[in-house]
Amino acid sequence: MASITTILLSILLAVLVYRLVNNLIRSRRKLPPGPRQWPVIGNLPHLGPAPHQTMAALARKHGPLMHLRLGQVDVVVAASASVAAQFLKTHDANFSSRPPNSGAKHIAYNYQDLVFRPYGQRWRLLRKITSVHLFSGKALEDFRHVRQEEVAVLISALANTGSTAVNLGQLLNVCTVNALGRTMLGYRVFGDGSGKSEPRADEFKSMVVEVMVLAGVFNIGDFVPALDWLDLQGVAARMKKLHNRFDAFLTTIIEEHKANVGKGKHTDLLSTLLSLKDDAEGEDEKLTDTEIKALLLNMFTAGTDTTSSTVEWAIAELIRHPKILAKVQEELDRVVGRDRLVSELDLAQLTYLQAVMKETFRLHPSTPMSVPRMANESCEINGYHIPKGTTLLVNVWAIARDPAEWTDPLEFRPERFLPGGEKAQVDIRGNDFEVIPFGAGRRICAGMSLGVRMVQLLTATLVQAFNLGLPNGLVPEKLNMDEAYGLTLQRAAPLMVHPQPRLDQHLY
Structure with a gap:
């Protein structure tokens, strides 16, 4: 008994010494500046x-490279283009993994998805598969007609709203x-x-909405x-309850597809x-059912609300x-x-x-x-x-409004990106750190190319097809532009509009 007690005391002493030495080492190393911390909870307040x-x-x-202590977690925040480039370009490999979080654990199949999976061989396989089969130029071109058809359905729905604000x-x-x-x-x-009610659609929509809510908690x-x-x-x-609902939904979808293999019913x-x-060479190249469901979950939670909210902001600004x-x-x-609706082929012009x-x-x-x-x-x-x-957070919002990078940063001024403008050569695809809406480096958004196409096509078609008035005599200058923080940057107040067709009726 005495020996067990001695062992336990030795272990406890070793842990205390380790923490003391670790804290001394940390104190001698210069951390980035930041606000003073509260006991236990740190900078959470x-x-x-x-x-x-x-x-x-x-x-x-405190400066564009800032240190916070959130509970027991060290956090650094990058709030300028130059600091972001240090993390996402110079030290990109070192910051290629994700910190633990309950959403990835309980909803995203315990880190089996693409967004939250630890960096390594399996992540590279998933990234390669999505790059080649989901988001390559060929894949995007193969399904261009689908995107254009669905935008046409939206235009028809808006044209038939009558005098009702939507x-x-x-x-x-x-x-x-x-x-x-x-x-x-x-x-x-x-x-x-x-937009008409359909039980299966309503169930799916409620699950996506709840993901967005929980992700913001x-x-x-x-x-x-x-x-x-x-x-x-x-x-x-x-989260666990929501995961079970998603899993049942996605399992049903996969089983239906398996049942139709060879019947020519699916080209998706x-x-x-x-x-x-089923056909990959070698076990290391094969996807599991769990990984397929996790990828589907990523697509529907990360690839839909982001697009619709961006277009809503664009129309509000216009x-x-x-x-x-x-x-x-x-x-x-x-x-x-x-005499025709704009297509994706027109966007480059x-x-x-x-x-x-x-x-x-x-x-x-x-x-x-x-x-x-x-x-x-x-x-x-x-x-x-x-x-x-240490957890890294890049404040994309702050970088894009940095007065050291942008003239009149709070003004909506598209001319800054035109030839002769202050940022004529700046792109949004992760190479220019002044504006990185999709991130940068190894973990840049996999669906960036699809997102850009869809956002441009939707905005162009809405502006071409309609004059969008505001309800109840609201003047444009008074339109509420407040933000609601969450997984995506939503408008605090939904954009209600009166669509007034500006093209020939047969186009709707």
Whole structure:
């Protein structure tokens, strides 16, 4: 008995000595500056309801490379283009994994998906599969007609609203989910696209909405692991329940596809994924059913709401700026004409529209705070020590509004991206860190090319097909542009519009 007690005391002493030495080492290494911390909870009280905004304000005081302590987790925040480039370019390999979080554990098949999976061989396989089979130029071209058909369905639905004001964001979400559903699964998820109720569609929609809600909830257990088992907010329990609903839904979809193999009924991307599962060379190249379901989950949660919310912001900005709207419509009338709807093939010629979309991505990034990354090893950034295991947050929203990078950063000014403008050569695809709505480096958004196409096509078609008025005599200057923070940067108030057709009736 005495020997066991001695062993336990020795272990306890070793742990205490290790922590003491570790803290001494940390204290001698210069961490980035940051606000003072509260006991136990650290800087959690500083975040508030809109962390992207409060962290931007803190960065103005403490600098663009800032250290926070959230509970027991070290966090560094990058709030300038140059600092972001240090993390996402120079030290990209070191920050290629994700920190643990309850959403990935309980909803995303315990890190079996593409978004949250640890960096390594399996992640590279999933990334390769999505790059080749889902988001390559050929794959996007093969399903171009699907996206254009679903946008045409949206236009028809808007043209038939009469004098009723419509929730534009809601219909945009139906359109994007249906376009993705037809591409991934072979059928519309939300019925006929008109927004009418359908039980299976309503069930799926409720699950996607709940994912967005839970993803925006601060879960104490992620930052204070000792309290994780208590699930004080009931978040983990809700996540587990939601996972079971998603799993049942996705399992049914996969089983239906398996039953139709060889019958020629499906020409969708899920069929491609299933063929890779069965026909891949070597066990290391085969997908599991769990990985396929996790990929589907990624597509429908990360690839729909982001698109619809960005288009909603774009239309709101154009309504608020009638002169800019008139320039976009003039370009569409000149390049496309008024006797047909704009297509994806026209987008490359619509220079001013592309500038409008870049400015929308700048001011209203769909993900205002990057999906977190984690330091695999300790490193030094700009002379500061970044400890191993530190969580990295890139404040995409703050970088795109940095007055050191942008003239009049709060103004909606597409001309800044045109030839002769201050940022004429800046792209949004992860190479220019002043505006990185899709992230950058190894973990850049896999669906970026699809997202850009869909956002441009939807915005162009809406502006070409309609004059969008505001209800109840609301003047454009008074349109509410407040943000609601969550997984995606939503409008605090939905955009309600009166669509007034501006083309010949047969186009609707």
